Amino acid sequence: MSLSRRNFIKGVIAGGAAASSAAYLFRGAGSLFGQTSAPGSVERLLSLTVNGQTRRVDVLKQETLAMTLRYKLGLTGTKIGCDRAECGACTVLIDDVPHYSCSVLTHTVRGRRIVTIEGLEGPGGVLHPVQQAVVDEQGFQCAFCLPGFVMAAVGALKTNPNPTREELAHAVSGNLCRCQDYDKILTSLLRGAEYMRRTT
């Protein structure tokens, strides 16, 4: 390789001497490229209502909700499995409706209610009925897909609290599991529906 190692190393040292900045995934305010707003475009600072709390966040225009949740709000329960709206690991509720948060621009959910897996527990750490059912039935294995499945199921149960096995399978069909005991996943979520009916 004719890359000059000396220049290369010099360059790296020079790069390393640049000022440190915050450990965000995306540039913070006063960013390096100074993302300036064109007239009429959205304001970067916005209020997000997540799990019942309203928080002010500086969000880039191209930032997805999954990234905001994970890297700005510390809500890492929402997983990114594909980042392309294919696997469902990032599923959250927006106004009670399941969405792939990897494919929602954060600026489009201003003023809407967002619920993540961290927001399901009741006061005092009481598990949501669907969470409890998943624990009881040991619904998942590696569980990376679990938050997405649970959020999809919780969202579906809001419109159909008494689903058949078939209906619930369709409701969570936008979520992939690679350990793939879909049978047990479905059983546990169905149990969750039963628990929910019992608690309400």
Add this chain to the structure above:
Amino acid sequence: MAGTLVGRNYTPPDLVAKVTGRAKYAEDFRAEGMLFTKLLLSPMPHARVRDIDTSAALSLPGVRAILTAYDLPDLDGQERALTNEPRYAGEPILAVAAVDELTAADAVERIQVDLEPLPFVTNALDTLRPGGPNPRLDGNVWGPPPPPREGAPPAAPPFETLKWTTEDFAEEAQGRLPMGKPAEEWSYGDLEGGFAASALVLDETFVVQSTGHHPMETRSAMAYWRNGKLFIHASTQSVAQTRGNIARWVGIAPEDVILICEYTGGGFGSKGGGAVSMSIPALLARKANAPVMMRITREDESYIGRARTNMTGRVKIGFAKDGRITALDFFIVQDTGAYGPLGDHRSAGNAASLIYQPPAMRWRAVNVATNTPPRSQQRSPGPMQGNGIIEPVMTKAAKQLGLDQVAIRRINSPEGKAPFGPVLPSGRRNHVTSAFVKEALDRGAALFDWEERKARAGKRQGSKVRGVGVAVGPHGAGSIGYDSIMTIRPDGRLYVQSGAGNLGTHSMIDLARVAAEILDVPWEKVEVVWGDTGKHLPWTCLSVGSQTTHAMTRANHAGAMDARRKLQEIAARDLGGSPEDYTVGRERVYRRDAPSRGLTYVQAARRAIELGGRYDGHDLPGDINPMTRASATALAGLGLMGVAKDNYGRDGVTYSFVIGFAEVEVDIETGSVRVVDYLGIGDVGTVVNPRSLLAQIKGGSCLGIAHALFQKSVVEPRYGVSLTDRFHYSKPLTILDVPRQMQADALDLPDPETPVGARGVGEPPVGAAYGAVMSAIADAVGEDVFRRAPVTSDIILMSLEHGRRMHEPLRMHV
């Protein structure tokens, strides 16, 4: 060994963290001043880096460091995380660390890499042609592994050049696998005599696809250095065994690696001993002097994330009238990708000799390298591919001989200490520890209402026709010789150190159930310590190949017996008599003849600390692994320590079996296949954790079903680039592609060669389902409709439409 814990369902202690989102996987960790890295991937399948111009990238504000192959330690020609001679499209060439991902990505775009294209090959057969291109500068096939030498680590097989002749390829046009000079072979018995004595000989070629592992969690990792030690949050299947690999990849001592991986978002073999890419954030963090997060994208994962070896196999089988196999001749061309070598082809040969018990068999293989993404073992590596190649032939033979599909498998199935594989230098063949395949077939046929379903197979209703299929999935199911560490501490709790990965199979917790059972500690008082090499873990098997349950229940059995012995000794020392006079139970060690005389575990733990020496881990057995020794030393003095190596004997090699039963419905107007019902039934030894075990059977079955129906990987032949970089291209199974209810069961017959009786279960269901579903499709629409997988609607429809097989006969990666 069933008891109050072993053989019963329980709620694993990690579940609440999982359902609340508090379980932290590698990418969930943050560190002060954390940088982000993005990879520059080779666009070419084989090239040489002539020059890299990073100046424009480095002048970008926020770019902190760039790591190239020059920064990586040499690994004796083995795969490294970055390369100057990319051998597959998508192989990382360099990594940029910057203050955020956007800057890192922008920087990657500003880098000029001058690549010189080199010859490449994506179809394994093409490199075997006379004058065919080689995938690497030094050859194209892996030779046979050198014979193992006492005390030395297994040497890598040689990499050689092998070309076949034009005559060898003569049969290619007929869709039959050319069989030129093999690189490896073995045989036993009278092959020709076997064929001569047979009533039916079938000679079939089958193309088994490659598929990406694609665990839901990609191989993301975050690393930082503190006081000269590397702290790395990564995703691995095997915590204990990954530490040494990371040390080697980074070029430091294993003691200087702290690996944290409490939760692993799946691996399926792709993260067996970690991932070589872990060295990128580690070395970048050192270079940039800041923590580095490497978030691996799904597309990255489809290149660097490992895949199953694809095999094109040809099998010639002779059958007697009653279906008994008289001779089996098996030839495999395995595509082992850009790196290697792998042994799937050997495992496939061994598995075939095991589940069909041919009296005469020949196995020949060529293990070919190509410029396609690197392979690793994937859930049932080898036997599963073998199932795909052979099971449809078994189904065809049954049909031609007028036999039942179950019957033909039953008559050939292994029993007891069944032999398998080649004749060893000792002059004998290996045998398994136990096999109850006939029982499993019988149980399964009954549970599945086989006869009833069989009766309606092949009958049409509207455009729909149904078929049933069965297959026997075998796989090696356990290793031996690992260590365990456990301590009974003065707080009255039993701490079991577990060096296995947490893949959610819960074998890494099940092993503690065995210890608790032996020591009779209530489950609430058991702490399993896992997921962090800073927490002093014992030398543990790789959590791959269905090993953990077998290997680690044995090790923990040994450790628990050691602790028990020490309890007895302490009691005898303090209360008189000989250790044999004492037994344990209800958290006490007490005299058998006077149960009131004894010590509580709390007392015993305190005494052990007072006594020191071997009782609290200051004096350790001589045969344990250095890692175990270091961990036990660090834990010494905390309580009564059980620490031991698994020295239990074993007569034979441990294998598990799962039988798959499938019913499918094929729409002959569209070629669509629906799996109507599925049953997996396991001959997997003693059931330790019933719910997890059935989950393994069903989950593994689903992977096999996906392989039968549509999961694939595709490589564009002209440019040698993977096309299946998205899920809707590679098509992993969804919840709507499986029966709404699946069945699974296990025989629960203990393996006689292991103290707990348990064998592994993760792998064998995959091949069982693969074979069973394809057999069922063959049963529904005809045995000759397909000779490749996945059996997609286009294949079925075209073949039915033309009345003959209508698909690419031999091409790979389509």
Add this chain to the structure above:
Amino acid sequence: MDILTWGRNPWDQPVLTHISWNLLWAALFAGLAFLVAHASYMIFSAHRKRHAAETDAMEIARADLPDRIVRHSLPARLFHWLMAAAMFTLLITAFLPVVGLRFPWVTWHWIAGLTLTGSILFHIIHATVWLDFWSIWVGPRDLPELRAELLRDLGHDVPGPRPGKYPLGNRLYHLAIVVVALVAVVTGLCMMVRIRTPFFTRNPYLFSDTTWGVTYVDHGLAGVTLVGLVIAHVYFAARPEKWWITKAMILGWITRRQYLEHHDPDRWAVRQLPTPNSATPNSTTPNSGLASPTL
């Protein structure tokens, strides 16, 4: 303005894809600019033509010549108009979609291209076998004519060669069109391998990326050049003082007077008389076509 457009192939290597379609506007502009410039010049020019009296004198002297002199044989005319139709179809199908008038153009384009190719092949054979092949070509021997014509254009009444059958401008134009059209045709035929036609299996990988890039760029350059050339050609055909030539391409003949006025009878000797009552000592090849190829 970029003249070429580039893409990056799957190996991230730069590949030429097209000319920039801005060049189409450039060609149109150039064609129209020439047209305006020439028209203005013609209005104000002092082009030195043969005096009418001079022509009168010649006509009397050459009364042996027939009234009508064949300039273009029927096959030559058919060829010309077929090629013109093909050329127009090609340009329209190529460029209307570029300027935003969209329709399925590819099939028409290649059919027209094949028509053009066929007509050119016919023309080459026809011109070689039956016509005075060299009458249309330009060579060093044309330098005196060039000089004379230039001087006449500047208003000088000079002796020196007058055009033979084809004026020098005509011949230069022919040369240009030969080069450009052949480039377009040859590249176009290659490009047919990249699309679906009944003739062969589509194989976009027949050539290397670089070769294809050059092929596409050459085709594009030839295409836009043809736009300019065709504008110029149509313009000249439409100019009143050139009408006699255009008419000849339709009817096949010119009058004796036009013959004598515009041509040098020594350089374009009428070798056969179209009317039976005429005779000329130069008539040596009875029944052969009189006309040499023109555009």
Add this chain to the structure above:
Amino acid sequence: MAVIRDVMPAFELFQPTSVEAAQAVLDRYGAGAWVLAGGLDSLDWLKDRIRRPQAVVDLGAIAELKGIRERDGGLEIGAMTTLTEVVRHPGVRERYAILLEAAEAAASPQIRNQATIGGNVSQDARCWYYRAGWPCYRAGGNICYADTPDAINREHAILGADRCVAVNPSDTAPALIVLDAQMVIRTAGGGERVVSAEDYFVGPGIDITRMTVLEPGALLTAIRLPRTWAGAQFYFEKIRDRQVWDFALVSVASAMTTSGSTIERIRIAVNGVAARPLRLRAVEAVAEGRPRNEATAVVAANLAVEGAQPLGFNAYKVPLMRNLVKRAIRGVEAAAWTS
């Protein structure tokens, strides 16, 4: 310059509340503008860094583009109505059930919750060569990678290919065509233009870089379902590999009215076989006035696939399309297994 297919580059984001305001931004940024509906197609392009707009115009805040309204005895569906809203709407369920079926066959529940019907019909081709960012015809280059001797083109076109052999991926498109839906377009100049669903889509022969007639700056504002086919007999079927989150290999939609056993009127459309969803006019003409039976279906289905030109890996689409057209005419006999 190396390629990286990750991390969306920066852009300006506009969230106008009226169509006029949206068009003003589109006008201001010209070729640098990008229209964002549900975002599921868009974000793919943006995350892959293949398309790099300066300004993204999110239509999500424009109320007039959302919702389903009664209109002239039919329905008017705002272009920004989500597929789930379409599926759940009682009017759709009662009168235009085929649209429900088609919308429900699209992608996955979460996508249907976010993806809009306007986006579904306007989405770009899913050819994996094109989507990989390769410089093909559709991307402005001069090659079709999917139609080369070795290309892997199982999902590609058998009809109407012109250089590009990609297919239209929309599930709702064939249903809208058979319902004779009218697409309401606000042109760049601000005028309203209504085209039939059939004419909304363009093939590569007409425009190789676009899937629809939408010119830059124009917006699809609504889809009108006329009364014409309300409550007709419908058939919809989508054949795909996976039963969820997969594009159609071939899909078929038909609407029909019968008198006795005779087909009075029929509309039939297929997708997944060409770069635009195809209305099968010749098939309709043959079927109308004939008895609804196997014989008619066979004649019509054979006619449907006339002129098909399969590629290396997609010849199966010919029998598949034929069989689906057959089913769309004669229906399908449900299997009734005893268990």
